[in-house]
Amino acid sequence: xxxxxxxxxxxxxxxxxxxxxxxxxxxxxxxxxxxxxxxxxxxxxxxxxxxxxxxxxxxxxxxxxxxxxxxxxxxxxxxxxxxxxxxxxxxxxxxxxxxxxxxxxxxxxxxxxxxxxxxxxxxxxxxxxxxxxxxxxxxxxxxxxxxxxxxxxxxxxxxxxxxxxxxxxxxxxxxxxxxxxxxxxxxxxxxxxxxxxxxxxxxxxxxxxxxxxxxxxx
Amino acid sequence: xxxxxxxxxxxxxxxxxxxxxxxxxxxxxxxxxxxxxxxxxxxxxxxxxxxxxxxxxxxxxxxxxxxxxxxxxxxxxxxxxxxxxxxxxxxxxxxxxxxxxxxxxxxxxxxxxxxxxxxxxxxxxxxxxxxxxxxxxxxxxxxxxxxxxxxxxxxxxxxxxxxxxxxxxxxxxxxxxxxxxxxxxxxxxxxxxxxxxxxxxxxxxxxxxxxxxxxxxx
Numbered sequence: 001x002x003x004x005x006x007x008x009x010x011x012x013x014x015x016x017x018x019x020x021x022x023x024x025x026x027x028x029x030x031x032x033x034x035x036x037x038x039x040x041x042x043x044x045x046x047x048x049x050x051x052x053x054x055x056x057x058x059x060x061x062x063x064x065x066x067x068x069x070x071x072x073x074x075x076x077x078x079x080x081x082x083x084x085x086x087x088x089x090x091x092x093x094x095x096x097x098x099x100x101x102x103x104x105x106x107x108x109x110x111x112x113x114x115x116x117x118x119x120x121x122x123x124x125x126x127x128x129x130x131x132x133x134x135x136x137x138x139x140x141x142x143x144x145x146x147x148x149x150x151x152x153x154x155x156x157x158x159x160x161x162x163x164x165x166x167x168x169x170x171x172x173x174x175x176x177x178x179x180x181x182x183x184x185x186x187x188x189x190x191x192x193x194x195x196x197x198x199x200x201x202x203x204x205x206x207x208x209x210x211x212x213x214x215x216x217x218x
Numbered sequence: 219x220x221x222x223x224x225x226x227x228x229x230x231x232x233x234x235x236x237x238x239x240x241x242x243x244x245x246x247x248x249x250x251x252x253x254x255x256x257x258x259x260x261x262x263x264x265x266x267x268x269x270x271x272x273x274x275x276x277x278x279x280x281x282x283x284x285x286x287x288x289x290x291x292x293x294x295x296x297x298x299x300x301x302x303x304x305x306x307x308x309x310x311x312x313x314x315x316x317x318x319x320x321x322x323x324x325x326x327x328x329x330x331x332x333x334x335x336x337x338x339x340x341x342x343x344x345x346x347x348x349x350x351x352x353x354x355x356x357x358x359x360x361x362x363x364x365x366x367x368x369x370x371x372x373x374x375x376x377x378x379x380x381x382x383x384x385x386x387x388x389x390x391x392x393x394x395x396x397x398x399x400x401x402x403x404x405x406x407x408x409x410x411x412x413x414x415x416x417x418x419x420x421x422x423x424x425x426x427x428x429x430x431x432x433x434x435x436x
Contacts, residue, residue, distance in 0.1 A: 014264065015271045023276060046232065053233045058241060058276075060317045070339070071309040074302075084292075091289040092310055099278040099319060121288070 020100035022202045026057050028097035029199050030090075030122050031190065034109045034169060035132030036161045037147055038139035040178040040186070041106040044132065047187035048104060055191075057200060060096050062089055063106040077158070083114055090118035097126050102199065110160045112167040130190060131172035136161045138179045238318035240420045244275050246315035247417050248308075248340050249408065252327045252387065253350030254379045255365055256357035258396040258404065259324040262350065265405035266322060273409075275418060278314050280307055281324040295376070301332055308336035315344050320417065328378045330385040348408060349390035354379045356397045 021027050031048070033041040042063055049059045068075075071088055075081040086109055093103045109115050119127040139161070140148040151159040158164045169175075174193050176186045194200050239245050249266070251259040260281055267277045286293075289306055293299040304327055311321045327333050337345040357379070358366040369377040376382045387393075392411050394404045412418050 015267050015277070019271060020276060023271070023274065049233050053237060053241070056241065058238060058317065059233070060313065062313070066313060066316070070312065071306060088289060088306075092313065094288065095278065095280070095284060095310065096314070096317070098284070099276065099314070101317060 017098050017100060018203050022205075024058055024100045025200075025202045026100065026102060027126075027199045027201070027203060028100045028102065029126045029128060029194070030093045030097055030103045030105060030118075031128050031130050031174075031194075032093075032109070032115065032118060033104065033106045033130045033132060034115060034172075035134060036136060036139045036166055037108060037159070038142045038144055039132035039134040040176075040183070041108075041132055043183055044176065044178065044186045044190070045104040045106040047183050048190045051187050051191050052102060052194075052200075055200065057102055058100070059102045059104060061104045061106065062092065067092075067107075083111070083117075086111075086114040086118055087121070090121040093118070094122045097122060102194070108160050108166070110164070110166040112169070115169065128173040128193070129169050129171075130174045130176065131169045133168070133175050133177045134179050235316050235318060236421050240423075242276055242318045243418075243420045244318065244320060245344075245417045245419070245421060246318045246320065247344045247346060247412070248311045248315055248321045248323060248336075249346050249348050249392075249412075250311075250327070250333065250336060251322065251324045251348045251350060252333060252390075253352060254354060254357045254384055255326060255377070256360045256362055257350035257352040258394075258401070259326075259350055261401055262394065262396065262404045262408070263322040263324040265401050266408045269405050269409050270320060270412075270418075273418065275320060276318070277320045277322060279322045279324065280310065285310075285325075301329070301335075304329075304332040304336055305339070308339040311336070312340045315340060320412070326378050326384070328382070328384040330387070333387065346391040346411070347387050347389075348392045348394065349387045351386070351393050351395045352397050 017028060031045070033045050035041055045061055045063070049061050052059045067085075067089060071092065072085045075085050086107065089105055089107065093105060096103045109118075115129060119129070143149060147156065147159065148162070150156045151162050160166050174190060176189060178186055181189075191200075235246060249263070251263050253259055263279055263281070267279050270277045285303075285307060289310065290303045293303050304325065307323055307325065311323060314321045327336075333347065337347070361367060365374065365377065366380070368374045369380050378384050392408055394407060396404055399407070409418075
């Protein structure tokens, strides 16, 4: 065989996001958790992960633990670096959604513009903003990492909600008043939303019956 | 219930990489394709993706199409930016391996040091270097994107293999002389390697019987 033809003859169809979603029995999406430090982003996202796993779903959690020391370890906490941090997380989430995963991101992400940019990167139909709606006083009372104490002692200069702004979502897909809910109740609300909106089932077999999932992403 | 206790009482076990791998029936790994422009990285990686999908496996392909215009769109082609490009790809691949995916990366990645750094990020037991071993003359003869022609016409100053170095792997896990193989044969070799090394089956049920997959990654 001529070497050139050997390398131009592979014409199988590309594997699409819809194919991968059928394999997984779910539809890829990002649950973008946002809220003050101590509002429960990490706790609730891991509870959701656990519930989804028990139901047979593939989930990826992106949080400070696995992003700040890896992909974004070159970034600090200036406004510019925070924006770049969120941008990269959104781009990774987009790649994972394309792979068919349910992605949970757990970052304060205080600025509306950054969250809107993340939504634009991922695509609005696959982006669910989850607002952990908890008064500052309650977060400070919990203070799971002892950070508010340090802020009040003057050991941390800039801190979201105290000395730097937190811009709450205006129209989050899911709002969780975690001061009034158990962790299990919060997780159940998120899972119910996903189920009601079709994310926990494979896309329809005939793409033409479901325009939102019928596109090839190749 | 006291609000504080409500938020400190969730103690389900964390979901580990091994859990996700059991769900998927595979073990997460990176296949790091490297080779000159025109050596077949993109073509062969997509052929491998297709074969793995047909066998029920979840695959993510990272290549110029979905990385250079997204996660790495702020980067140019200086040595420093090329290194940062590879670093970010390795970090994303690590996150995806942690999710249980088989990740195929298709970048020239000409420098040994960058590839070794990627291996260190992902972990050597989950990193398989796939060297597309094709003479420059053959790549230039194929010239699928017409780039070599532009180089020879002086329209591109720096080009790997011509005016900037390509450092071949010294001990790749898989070597593919794609000038002597059909695309199907190349893909079959990669799939066979994965199968022989246990990546296409779920990890053992008892982690203690398989130390390499028993760790929790949380």
